[in-house]
Amino acid sequence: MKGCDALVTVLLLMAAIVIILSVIVSRLASRLKVPMLLGFIFLGLFVGNDASLGPVFSDFALTESICTAALVIVMFDGGFQTRWKAAKKAALPAGILATAGVLTTAALTGLFCHYALGMPWLTALLTGSLISSTDAASVFSILRNQKLALRDHTDSLLELESGSNDPVSYxxxxxxxxxxxxxxxxxxxxxxxxxxxxxGLLAGWLISRFALWFLSKVQLEFSGFLTVFVLACALMAYAGSTLLAGNGYLAVYLAGLILGNSRLRHKKELVPFFDGLSTLMQMTIFFILGLLADPDSILAVLPLSFGIFLFLTLVARPAAVFLCLSGFRSSLAKKLVVSAAGLRGAASIVFAIMARMTVPGLGQDVFHIVFGVVLFSISLQGTLLPWIARRLHMSDESGNVLKTFSDYGAEPDLQFSLLELGSESGWAGKTLAELALPPGMATALVIRDGERIIPEGGTLLQKQDRLVITTQPYHSARNLLDSEVLDGDDPRIGKSLAEIASRPIVCISRHERMLIPDGTTLLQEGDTLVFVQKNAL
Incomplete structure (x- = not known):
């Protein structure tokens, strides 16, 4: 194997091992009820500072480039998965928190860093700005993994705020x-x-409108093409806005929000793709940030980090929350939970890297100070948030936190089937009320001569009617089915299903078309027979 090929192979192997370890770490973190992102950081710290595993990683420029690209995906996914219909009730207070709340937090923390810690004015204000926004990845992770639904639309408020306030901090x-x-x-x-x-706003709006216009004119045949196209639009929103001196993070979040709340074909495939990609990007960000950090430098500034964390958590964040929510009917318990949920995360550290690269001569080690604040925030706040919510009686045990996300499904969880009434159908001439449909089934629509009829009990069915039947889906159906393709030598070709001894065929795939067979259906070469497995559960 050539040297270059060997290097690529080793790098791919290392990447695979790190990803597998990250998945294991996330599982352990879930069992221990601690934020899984904390595990990725410590994994990076271990790998990056163990001399036996290779040279110490210290490339700030490369880290900034990788983390910026990863943040673009995370922010787009945050907008894309936000279900506006469920979240809009919390949109106004979330918007105020994402703007005025960030400004208030940055100003108060900057004052503390200057007067209490002796930092120069600009360095103090920079430090406050770096940690002024809450982290979407951390908040989403805790609410989802802990299944923490909160009362009074509080979970929606936190998700919208944390997903939209990074651009203001930036x-x-x-x-x-x-x-x-x-x-x-x-x-x-x-x-x-x-x-x-x-x-930023204009770029995000224009790119999303272009994407929707393009998709309305061009029908992409495969969901994979749609996935690639939407991903390209996300990257274009960030890059286009940034090149024009706009806020790329604001553009990509807005583009995600608009596209995620629009009607798209194959949307059910898009949501899990971006969810998985965003998870991988979060793992990458926290791992590489841990890889870059120096434990000795973290320990050296740990008292500073802890002091800033305490002021931020106990003073600055609550002050901003109480001020921003004062004009809304919010209970004391809600304000306290929102205050406690002000987790800091990857964006703060990535922005700190940007600051270090932009102004190399900063008097303070801002990167490791911010890194320490994030460590305290994720470990302490992240672990205590579910407990605080339950102690304040803000957890909603009957709620579903996924209602704010698009993957909860803007559409009901139903299976639609098409049934055509042939000339010999016994249903023709009967009303819907006279049909003996099994429980759990209903007729949603009658299509007659191209006209759509909203059915009622007295609707009289006619020959050639097409009925749209709704049922609850059986999500494990794929585990029940098996298939078989008829090749040219198969003796069953040309025979009807009634003439062959076979397992019951549930459908036949013929020339990319699905047929529901009966006893008279003749089998053809190339047919794919789909049947239920004998030992299926």
């Missing part, structure tokens, strides 16, 4: 980094804000 960081590099006026700052917000 905006603050961009402004302060610009101030650190050059002299700026208030007009300059206002222009930066207008460009970031305006271009």
């Amino acid at each position: 905006l603050l960081v961009t402004v302060i980094l610009t101030m650190m590099q050059t002299t700026v006026t208030w007009l300059d700052i206002l222009w930066i804000l207008l460009c970031q917000i305006g271009i």
